[in-house]
Amino acid sequence: MLRTGAVLVAGIIGAVVLNAVLAEFIDDYVVRVINLCGVAIVLAVSLNVINGLCGQFSLGHAGFMAIGAYVCSLFTTTQRYYDAASAQYVSEPSLAARMAEMFGADLAAAGSEQLQSIAAWGFLPGLIAGGVVSALAGLVVGIPALRLRGDYLAIATLGFGEIVRVVITNIPQIGGATGLPGLPPLANTSWIFAVCVVCIVFSVNLQRSTFGRALIAIRENELAAEIMGVRIARMKVMAFIYGAFFAGVAGGLLAHLLQTISPATFNFMKSIEVVVMLVLGGLGSLTGAVVGAIVLTVLPEALRDVEREVNLPGIRMVVYALVLILLMIFRPQGIFGQRELSLKLLRRVIPGGRK
Amino acid sequence: MTALLETKGLTIRFGGLTAVDDFNFVITPGELCGLIGPNGAGKTTVFNMLTGVYLPTAGTVHFDGARINGKSPAQVAALGVSRTFQNIRLFDELSVLENAMTGAHRHAKINLFDSLLRTPRHYREEQRQRDKAYRLLEFMGLEDRAGLTARQLPYGHRRKLEIARALATEPKLICLDEPAAGMNTLEKGELSILIRRIRDELGVTVLLIEHDMKLVMGICERIQVLDYGKTIAMGTPREIQNNPKVIEAYLGGE
Numbered sequence: 071m072l073r074t075g076a077v078l079v080a081g082i083i084g085a086v087v088l089n090a091v092l093a094e095f096i097d098d099y100v101v102r103v104i105n106l107c108g109v110a111i112v113l114a115v116s117l118n119v120i121n122g123l124c125g126q127f128s129l130g131h132a133g134f135m136a137i138g139a140y141v142c143s144l145f146t147t148t149q150r151y152y153d154a155a156s157a158q159y160v161s162e163p164s165l166a167a168r169m170a171e172m173f174g175a176d177l178a179a180a181g182s183e184q185l186q187s188i189a190a191w192g193f194l195p196g197l198i199a200g201g202v203v204s205a206l207a208g209l210v211v212g213i214p215a216l217r218l219r220g221d222y223l224a225i226a227t228l229g230f231g232e233i234v235r236v237v238i239t240n241i242p243q244i245g246g247a248t249g250l251p252g253l254p255p256l257a258n259t260s261w262i263f264a265v266c267v268v269c270i271v272f273s274v275n276l277q278r279s280t281f282g283r284a285l286i287a288i289r290e291n292e293l294a295a296e297i298m299g300v301r302i303a304r305m306k307v308m309a310f311i312y313g314a315f316f317a318g319v320a321g322g323l324l325a326h327l328l329q330t331i332s333p334a335t336f337n338f339m340k341s342i343e344v345v346v347m348l349v350l351g352g353l354g355s356l357t358g359a360v361v362g363a364i365v366l367t368v369l370p371e372a373l374r375d376v377e378r379e380v381n382l383p384g385i386r387m388v389v390y391a392l393v394l395i396l397l398m399i400f401r402p403q404g405i406f407g408q409r410e411l412s413l414k415l416l417r418r419v420i421p422g423g424r425k
Numbered sequence: 426m427t428a429l430l431e432t433k434g435l436t437i438r439f440g441g442l443t444a445v446d447d448f449n450f451v452i453t454p455g456e457l458c459g460l461i462g463p464n465g466a467g468k469t470t471v472f473n474m475l476t477g478v479y480l481p482t483a484g485t486v487h488f489d490g491a492r493i494n495g496k497s498p499a500q501v502a503a504l505g506v507s508r509t510f511q512n513i514r515l516f517d518e519l520s521v522l523e524n525a526m527t528g529a530h531r532h533a534k535i536n537l538f539d540s541l542l543r544t545p546r547h548y549r550e551e552q553r554q555r556d557k558a559y560r561l562l563e564f565m566g567l568e569d570r571a572g573l574t575a576r577q578l579p580y581g582h583r584r585k586l587e588i589a590r591a592l593a594t595e596p597k598l599i600c601l602d603e604p605a606a607g608m609n610t611l612e613k614g615e616l617s618i619l620i621r622r623i624r625d626e627l628g629v630t631v632l633l634i635e636h637d638m639k640l641v642m643g644i645c646e647r648i649q650v651l652d653y654g655k656t657i658a659m660g661t662p663r664e665i666q667n668n669p670k671v672i673e674a675y676l677g678g679e
């Protein structure tokens with residue numbers, strides 16, 4: 071507990087420092103890519119619990135992200151929408167603003183700076199609420215998913231993501247198909263790094279526990295796991311809830327990084343992207359998920375420069391696809407397979423290193 | 426003595442095939458019994474019905490006074506029946522120790538947050554599982570291999586690890602499905618001693634499916650013989666060896 075606590079505290083302090091350092095010395099574009107990497111890491115590491123450890127092939131991550139993103143935005147952002155009944159634009163203050171009002175703040179008189187800080191106070195509760203609502207969705211998806219396997223599960227979870235999208239599209243109060251513009255830019259490197267640390271620490275702790283072993287047992291041989299007394303249904307649903315929680319939080323982060331969200335932000339390609347990160351890194355490997363997330367976030371950006379250089383617009387996606395195809399041919403188990411990147415492994419790989 | 430496990434009229438059909446027909450069997454606590462028969466006789470199918478994998482078409486299974494046919498494998502496991510598999514089913518990517526620890530998982534009394542936050546309860550549970558698993562690996566002679574992944578184990582050791590894992594669930598009854606298959610003579614000798622020790626030292630009742638007649642006849646106190654799903658003989662090893670029906674089933678079958 072001490073070690074976990076120490077790592078968490080150190081991580082969060084590090085997050086604050088990191089943000090200050092990055093903002094000071096590093097170009098905004100690079101900071102943005104780093105932030106996107108952080109969100110991708112949370113997504114990949116959380117999906118790894120469902121797909122990698124438990125072996126339940128889920129394509130529902132975009133749906134969980136969308137739920138987290140929209141719930142979080144309710145806390146931080148004034149929602150403006152066209153009300154067909156009264157034929158005029160209506161403006162709903164954010165939950166944070168309403169809370170502030172309850173505590174006696176006068177919003178009408180507040181300056182924009184004050185409004186911003188009120189929105190900022192709504193961010194953490196928003197992220198948590200987004201995670202919790204998404205986790206509930208994970209429970210709802212996890213239970214029917216118990217009856218499905220392999221391709222069928224993949225299709226069902228894909229369907230879930232699409233349902234979430236369609237539902238959001240049809241709620242004008244949260245922007246409908248056009249989406250929500252004007253989210254405050256709250257997701258800085260501090261927040262993202264802190265969530266990353268929490269997600270990674272918890273996921274490592276999960277993986278190295280009786281629950282992690284039970285999940286892997288289910289993946290390796292479900293019947294044997296069940297005969298050993300592993301409660302399959304409970305463990306699978308737990309994996310979905312856990313994965314969905316962090317996907318929801320990541321959705322909240324992404325929303326406040328992009329500052330504009332719409333249902334299209336969370337289409338099924340987003341889910342596929344996260345799955346590709348996992349497969350690239352090695353399904354079931356947490357360090358693989360981290361590396362996969364970073365590579366697949368940085369690669370398209372790096373290729374953007376290449377594209378400009380050779381003056382062949384579009385070549386970026388071709389190279390990107392080629393890299394993936396080559397990887398699948400020469401290393402179908404992913405960069406790390408199911409192993410973890412550790413000092414021991416490094417020593418073995420680096421020539422001249424101790425064995 | 427009252428029965429630990431008792432089946433009455435246990436029958437299962439797969440389409441037109443009656444794989445097990447009217448199987449009646451009793452085992453009392455502390456016994457070491459054998460279930461034999463030619464390939465395809467229905468032995469594994471019996472195990473599958475005892476452990477909740479298959480739902481019998483007819484008949485009942487009682488274990489420790491409770492009716493268990495219709496219960497799920499995990500529920501049956503919780504009551505104290507464990508087993509190994511003819512086609513080995515280890516958790517290949519887990520280490521040998523972790524495989525055995527998985528058997529001890531079902532006794533864990535911690536929740537997810539204990540593990541996420543690494544509370545003292547989490548560490549105690551890990552220690553308990555590790556101790557339990559390690560003791561059973563020692564018992565099966567696998568302690569030197571504890572750190573290997575299961576897939577790295579040679580065949581004979583894989584079968585032993587399955588037994589260690591099953592024992593880690595702390596069963597009252599362990600069902601071993603051809604544990605000696607693929608072992609050489611030396612390993613078979615060791616295994617027969619181990620199986621007896623499971624009963625004598627750990628106090629676990631043993632039901633054994635095995636093709637190696639020397640092994641079965643050497644350690645079982647009572648044997649029941651299946652052929653085409655039907656019981657054709659039951660009795661002591663000596664009675665079975667001299668039973669003309671059994672001899673015919675084996676000669677005709679192979």
Ligand SMILES: Nc1ncnc2c1ncn2[C@@H]1O[C@H](COP(=O)(O)OP(=O)(O)O)[C@@H](O)[C@H]1O
Nearest residue numbers: 439442444462463464465466467468469470471
């Ligand atoms: N799930 C199943 N579906 C159809 N037939 C089965 C199934 N399981 C077992 N059988 C059949 O039942 C018979 C008995 O098989 P089994 O119990 O494996 O024999 P044994 O273990 O004695 O060698 C075989 O004919 C087998 O094909």
Ligand SMILES: [Mg+2]
Nearest residue numbers: 468469470511
């Ligand atoms: Mg068999």
